[in-house]
Amino acid sequence: MRKTLVAVLALALVAGACGDDDDASLSVSDAWSRPATGPNGAVYLTVEGGDTDTALTGVSVSSDVAAMAQIHQTVMRDDGTMGMSMLPEVEIPAGTTVAMVPGGVHVMLMDLAEPLEVGMTVDVVLTFDDGTEITTTADVRDE
Amino acid sequence: MTTHSSRRRTGRLTLVLVLTMSLVLTACGDEEYVPAGIIRTPAPDVSGIVLPDVTNDADVPAVGPEDGLLVLYFGYTYCPDVCPTTMSVLRRAMRDLGNDADRIDVAMVTVDPDRDTAEVLTSYVHAFAPDGFAVRTTDLDRLAAIAEPFGAKYSLTTRDDGYVEVVHTGFLYAIDDEGILRITWPFGIDSDSVFKDMEALLKEYDNA
Numbered sequence: 001m002r003k004t005l006v007a008v009l010a011l012a013l014v015a016g017a018c019g020d021d022d023d024a025s026l027s028v029s030d031a032w033s034r035p036a037t038g039p040n041g042a043v044y045l046t047v048e049g050g051d052t053d054t055a056l057t058g059v060s061v062s063s064d065v066a067a068m069a070q071i072h073q074t075v076m077r078d079d080g081t082m083g084m085s086m087l088p089e090v091e092i093p094a095g096t097t098v099a100m101v102p103g104g105v106h107v108m109l110m111d112l113a114e115p116l117e118v119g120m121t122v123d124v125v126l127t128f129d130d131g132t133e134i135t136t137t138a139d140v141r142d143e
Numbered sequence: 144m145t146t147h148s149s150r151r152r153t154g155r156l157t158l159v160l161v162l163t164m165s166l167v168l169t170a171c172g173d174e175e176y177v178p179a180g181i182i183r184t185p186a187p188d189v190s191g192i193v194l195p196d197v198t199n200d201a202d203v204p205a206v207g208p209e210d211g212l213l214v215l216y217f218g219y220t221y222c223p224d225v226c227p228t229t230m231s232v233l234r235r236a237m238r239d240l241g242n243d244a245d246r247i248d249v250a251m252v253t254v255d256p257d258r259d260t261a262e263v264l265t266s267y268v269h270a271f272a273p274d275g276f277a278v279r280t281t282d283l284d285r286l287a288a289i290a291e292p293f294g295a296k297y298s299l300t301t302r303d304d305g306y307v308e309v310v311h312t313g314f315l316y317a318i319d320d321e322g323i324l325r326i327t328w329p330f331g332i333d334s335d336s337v338f339k340d341m342e343a344l345l346k347e348y349d350n351a
Contacts, residue, residue, distance in 0.1 A: 039220065082311065103225065143231065
């Protein structure tokens with residue numbers, strides 16, 4: 001009986017450790033934005049995938065920053081024009097790095113409360129398909 | 144006969160030598176600059192285009208300043224990604240030019256004149272180029288006539304939810320002081336390439 005209990009506890013510990021590892025390895029870094037004087041802004045960042053496949057399913061910022069945030073992708077069409085479309089999600093396969101860079105996928109900040117100026121920071125909350133939330137801080141800088 | 148033929152040979156040899164020497168000199172001295180941007184042939188003459196600058200409430204010809212360039216962009220202020228990326232590239236290239244940046248005029252034409260008021264457009268342009276021209280007309284035929292010679296394209300669609308979807312070409316156009324479109328830079332070009340291309344074009348004036 002004792003042996004069984006120990007075994008169960010040991011298994012629980014291992015399972016718990018594995019779970020923690022998954023959470024720990026999914027991370028967000030290098031978040032930044034250009035200064036923005038127009039009505040909208042964009043945040044770029046890098047997501048490091050964890051041990052399991054996941055997807056970025058939502059982004060949000062405080063209403064002090066912008067009325068709304070969405071995941072957008074800039075695409076070039078056949079006629080050479082460029083436009084943006086909203087993405088419902090961005091797949092983050094296990095162990096991969098997904099870089100959201102100018103001219104590609106970005107967090108679009110719609111209807112900025114105030115212009116983004118160099119030196120400011122913007123907190124962005126990223127939600128993943130398993131419910132994990134990661135808050136990252138984007139630096140506003142000239143780049 | 145023999146003498147005549149050998150003279151001809153000598154003549155040919157001299158010609159070949161002279162040509163070779165000039166090739167070597169060209170290669171070693173003024174190496175021909177290969178621009179990173181796109182060169183259109185024949186280069187379009189856009190000097191007849193008049194740009195309505197709402198910053199100074201004046202019509203500005205699509206011609207660079209004397210011994211300088213006018214760099215023109217078609218965009219809109221609601222654009223958070225493509226336009227700021229390109230205008231930032233231009234700003235950095237101009238910083239690298241140092242004092243020669245004074246020889247570059249910048250103009251941004253809005254393709255979204257209904258939403259881009261003169262005030263909003265001016266502050267947007269000036270964030271990247273403090274003396275830049277904010278070009279805006281609500282006369283859509285006039286806007287189309289400005290865009291056409293450059294091959295600039297754009298379209299606006301208002302979705303059911305009210306979101307205005309704008310698509311546009313993302314090129315930067317450099318026009319010389321005679322109103323000739325000398326170079327076109329595509330979206331994604333790096334600032335160092337734009338700097339070097341502008342520097343080479345300015346050198347042409349200095350060497351003329």
